[in-house]
Amino acid sequence: MTKVGERYLEVDPWTVVESSFRPELGRVSESIFSLANEYMGVRGYFEEGYSGDRLLGSYFNGFYEEIQVIQPAAYKGMIAKSRFMVNTIDWLYTRIQLDGETLDLAKSKFTNFRRVLDFRTGTLYREFIWETRSGKWLKIVFWRLLSMVEPNLGCQRITVSPLNFSGLVEMQLGLDFSPLHEATAQNFWSCEERQQQENIVALLGKTNSLGHQLFSAFSLKLGAPVQAKLVEGEKYIGLKFILELSQDKSIDIDKIVTNYADKNRNTPSREVWKTGMKQALKNQDLSFETVLKQHTSYWSEVWRTSDITIEGDPENQQGIRFCIFQLHQTLHGADSNSNIGAKGLTGEAYNGxxxxxxxxxxxxxxxxxxxxxxxxxxxxxxxxxxxxxxxxxxxxxxxxxxxxxxxxxxxxxxxxxxxxxxxxxxxxxxxxxxxxxxxxxxxxxxxxxxxxxxxxxxxxxxxxxxxxxxxxxxxxxxxxxxxxxxxxxxxxxxxxxxxxxxxxxxxxxxxxxxxxxxxxxxxxxxxxxxxxxxxxxxxx
Amino acid sequence: MTKVGERYLEVDPWTVVESSFRPELGRVSESIFSLANEYMGVRGYFEEGYSGDRLLGSYFNGFYEEIQVIQPAAYKGMIAKSRFMVNTIDWLYTRIQLDGETLDLAKSKFTNFRRVLDFRTGTLYREFIWETRSGKWLKIVFWRLLSMVEPNLGCQRITVSPLNFSGLVEMQLGLDFSPLHEATAQNFWSCEERQQQENIVALLGKTNSLGHQLFSAFSLKLGAPVQAKLVEGEKYIGLKFILELSQDKSIDIDKIVTNYADKNRNTPSREVWKTGMKQALKNQDLSFETVLKQHTSYWSEVWRTSDITIEGDPENQQGIRFCIFQLHQTLHGADSNSNIGAKGLTGEAYNGxxxxxxxxxxxxxxxxxxxxxxxxxxxxxxxxxxxxxxxxxxxxxxxxxxxxxxxxxxxxxxxxxxxxxxxxxxxxxxxxxxxxxxxxxxxxxxxxxxxxxxxxxxxxxxxxxxxxxxxxxxxxxxxxxxxxxxxxxxxxxxxxxxxxxxxxxxxxxxxxxxxxxxxxxxxxxxxxxxxxxxxxxxxx
Known part of the structure; x- marks a missing residue:
């Protein structure tokens, strides 16, 4: 019955590296490769869609839903309502198609996989080469961060590099409120408002039981001119476009995301929308580089003041830095309403x-x-x-x-x-x-x-x-x-x-x-x- | 925190007597004055309707419903479904009106109340004098038994005696599937079939989750000729009639009830109906006196073989007989599918x-x-x-x-x-x-x-x-x-x-x-x- 961890990650003083994808340990990796900034957190899931076993988890600190507890018998002191940190929006939503084939690491052929959590930059980096059934090799890099400086801000950079071809690739980036809260196998969201306002695409979700609201918006910065088409679903909004790729030339697609969580049931939707949109308008001109720079500089300061050096013990050196990184990610004094859940912002166990x-x-x-x-x-x-x-x-x-x-x-x-x-x-x-x-x-x-x-x-x-x-x-x-x-x-x-x-x-x-x-x-x-x-x- | 019982019942070797109604102890009395015959049980509730605090409980041994348990977190060994002895039919349903006033001991004026559980006859007897707002005095006796000889058989005798008037009284006797299962505050029944067939009025109930079926039927024997009118409701069937009363003359109204519980979800409704109706046809010719005689003779045999005499200690003499009575009521070997719930057939606590x-x-x-x-x-x-x-x-x-x-x-x-x-x-x-x-x-x-x-x-x-x-x-x-x-x-x-x-x-x-x-x-x-x-x- 003893649980023994399997070592499948590289030992390094400043990073956690998975150098070949282990699907059977996918959920463990999703937890380890989680990012957070106290305000929100995302598991290290594959944002391009993945049909294998996983938990697409995206959480906000103290943002919860509730269900009625039904006990076979009631005794004094038993709780009547269960409240839990609810799974929210997949704001990293991405889909990529090439020659009619949709990228899905559970089904697609790929090589040179590498996933890196970097304590110094506070980013999650992932790369691999997708070998399509049509014989094309496309190198893809996913890079993400949750800004430690601006709590509402999350960024995603996708870099595509065609290694043996020139041609078209179809992409869709969006905001998706349809992930299930896994513990109850339910989705708690309905979305009444969605809108494209100039460069900003935005969506407002409301939870079913408590009516807590979450505003999410994104703008795109592309390294190439495209004609983007708006795609809408019941709990979704996104942009679809076709990129023209030239062999050996990389293109960056940057997604600047603003998430604003309102936990007050009495705030009118239009107020939440307004506050969120104001943030989004402020954030839309930011570049990935600028945000990354500020964010990295925050982490430099953390390491300057809080690093612990363990000499001659590389495993524990990595381990202690991972712990410091996790603690600061989960809470660093940004909001007096925050606390630290048993699993931080990395999953649903212990209900947050x-x-x-x-x-x-x-x-x-x-x-x-x-x-x-x-x-x-x-x-x-x-x-x-x-x-x-x-x-x-x-x-x-x-x-x-x-x-x-x-x-x-x-x-x-x-x-x-x-x-x-x-x-x-x-x-x-x-x-x-x-x-x-x-x-x-x-x-x-x-x-x-x-x-x-x-x-x-x-x-x-x-x-x-x-x-x-x-x-x-x-x-x-x-x-x-x-x-x-x-x-x-x-x-x-x-x-x-x-x-x-x-x-x-x-x-x-x-x-x-x-x-x-x-x-x-x-x-x-x-x-x-x-x-x-x-x-x-x-x-x- | 110590629970100390209040003595409000008379000490007697062969009966339990409540000689003036104590509404604040009504639920305790309902439990104590319960009747059962292993197959079914009813609490000692007031069948004429009562708007005060009470639990109208009527149960069948091993006859259950289920709900999904919703726990805030799941751990190995926790149950997913809760099964419980479900509250069923009020087969003693009675309503009495006099000069437009409906009898209700929570609201009506009454004197000479007396409720007696008799161990020798295995019956529950209740009498009082109803003093209407119009100044009429009507003595009413309710007498009930659940046959220890025919498990499906229950009998009710109502005796009305006008003490200071001659005139009309309106009565309604029926079968009612609308009582709530109190523990879940839900009614679990739907009734698709009801019918009057010659002297028999019958109703079939089906539980919502598991589809367990319960057939119930009654026929009336009246000490006076009446024109009875059929009354039907969503979960109800009954007969309404007007009795002409002469001062100082008593009239008996006897209700012979057949209940047939089928616990097999796969039995077609028509089969359950057929089996139940066959029983009801067999029972309809029985008189209250015949049933009471057989029933009393069964109890005589119980006391002949199982009595325990305690000399010089009247409280414990009554107590030990109450226990023997309860045990035999709850189980006496009629059916190998029966068992003994923590509260017998007297209530919902411990879910049966x-x-x-x-x-x-x-x-x-x-x-x-x-x-x-x-x-x-x-x-x-x-x-x-x-x-x-x-x-x-x-x-x-x-x-x-x-x-x-x-x-x-x-x-x-x-x-x-x-x-x-x-x-x-x-x-x-x-x-x-x-x-x-x-x-x-x-x-x-x-x-x-x-x-x-x-x-x-x-x-x-x-x-x-x-x-x-x-x-x-x-x-x-x-x-x-x-x-x-x-x-x-x-x-x-x-x-x-x-x-x-x-x-x-x-x-x-x-x-x-x-x-x-x-x-x-x-x-x-x-x-x-x-x-x-x-x-x-x-x-x-």
């Missing part, structure tokens, strides 16, 4: 949910190189404090019961006992507040937001736990510890200890505020209706 | 599912007073052996993994870990086989059916457990013991011990068969492809 892993494992990384990102992560918990308070009520607790898995602050874990008996998220948040404010010296956060969370978490623990009548010691009955396996255990060591630490830190902070910022303390005492008797209770 | 409680707690009761019923319970497990074998495959085990909760042999428990980690059902079945065959001396069952289950259960345990490399001792890793709380524990004492006992009994039985019935042994060895090496493995 954030776990206590954020505070426990990810937060420390940012504290030392990106304090803004670290603070944003804790602000996500502050913003979702009301949902945690509501969840506490559902579980007969006081204060705030932070969810074990969430995308919007509400409990998203569908496993009954896991969601109801695991209490370590609260203490992880408290630990995160302690750790971050200590390392980053952020008393402003601690006294304005952190303290409110600390009080509500302490309150929850005090209401859920017990003090031994004889020893006076605090502990929990009937919990699931952070091993996430054994349920209904008493006095889980980790939890008991972390609750104690949470009480102590809360009391210590209140004491400090009494001398250093009494007004702020008064404010939070009023807001939380804190009683002196509560502080006594936590004093153990 | 059978648990290991059947073998562990119920089976011993029957072994000593109704060997046929005991054997039927074990035969249910034999009949559903294929489903248990399939479930074992799903959980990467060999042999047979009996479900923790089931109505049709398939796993019906929607709690992931409970369904996948609880292994005690297999050993409960093995224990049941041992216990029953030992007490009832049924070698025929043991050698023909029991042994096959024993082999498959032992096989399952051997594949799921481990033998210690040093001690050679057998035990399980990662299970949920019969406490049903702690999950992923190792070496649960009860389970380890019961598995050992299962291995031992299986081997002992095989050894005995070698000398006493070698041919039967050969047959089961061939059927189960039993290997000598397996027997060696179990020898610990």
């Amino acid at each position: 949910h954030t776990f206590w892993d954020t505070e426990t494992y990810c937060l420390p990384f940012y504290m030392f190189n990106n304090a803004k990102a670290a603070r944003n992560l804790l602000q996500f918990r502050y913003r979702t404090l009301p949902q945690a308070q509501e969840r506490a009520r559902e579980l007969d607790c006081q204060g705030a019961f932070y969810p074990i898995a969430t995308i919007d602050g509400n409990e998203g874990c569908g496993l009954w006992q896991h969601a109801s008996l695991q209490l370590q998220v609260g203490s992880a948040v408290a630990y995160g507040i302690w750790h971050y404010t200590k390392v980053c010296n952020d008393d402003d956060f601690l006294y304005n937001q952190g303290i409110e969370m600390l009080i509500e978490i302490s309150r929850c623990y005090a209401s859920r736990g017990q003090w031994g009548p004889r020893t006076g010691e605090f502990g929990f009955y009937g919990v699931m510890g952070p091993d996430e396996f054994h349920m209904m255990v008493h006095n889980n060591c980790y939890l008991n200890f972390m609750a104690k630490k949470t009480f102590e830190f809360t009391l210590r902070t209140i004491k400090r505020m009494k001398t250093s910022c009494q007004e702020l303390l008064l404010k939070v005492e009023q807001k939380t209706s804190l009683q002196p008797s509560e502080l006594e209770t936590w004093q153990h | 599912h059978t648990f290991w409680d059947t073998e562990t707690y119920c089976l011993p009761f029957y072994m000593f007073n109704n060997a046929k019923a005991a054997r039927n319970l074990l035969q249910f497990r034999y009949r559903t052996l294929p489903q248990a074998q399939e479930r074992a495959r799903e959980l990467d085990c060999q042999g047979a993994f009996y479900p923790i909760a089931t109505i049709d042999g398939n796993e019906g428990c929607g709690l992931w870990q409970h369904a996948s980690l609880q292994l005690q059902v297999g050993s409960a079945v093995a224990y049941g086989i041992w216990h029953y065959t030992k007490v009832c001396n049924d070698d025929d069952f043991l050698y023909n059916q029991g042994i096959e289950m024993l082999i498959e259960i032992s096989r399952c345990y051997a594949s799921r457990g481990q033998w210690g490399p040093r001690t050679g001792e057998f035990g399980f890793y990662g299970v949920m013991g019969p406490d049903e709380f702690h999950m992923m524990v190792h070496n649960n004492c009860y389970l380890n011990f019961m598995a050992k006992k299962t291995f031992e009994f299986t081997l002992r039985t095989i050894k005995r068969m070698k000398t006493s019935c070698q041919e039967l042994l050969l047959k089961v060895e061939q059927k189960t492809s039993l290997q000598p090496s397996e027997l060696e493995t179990w020898q610990h």
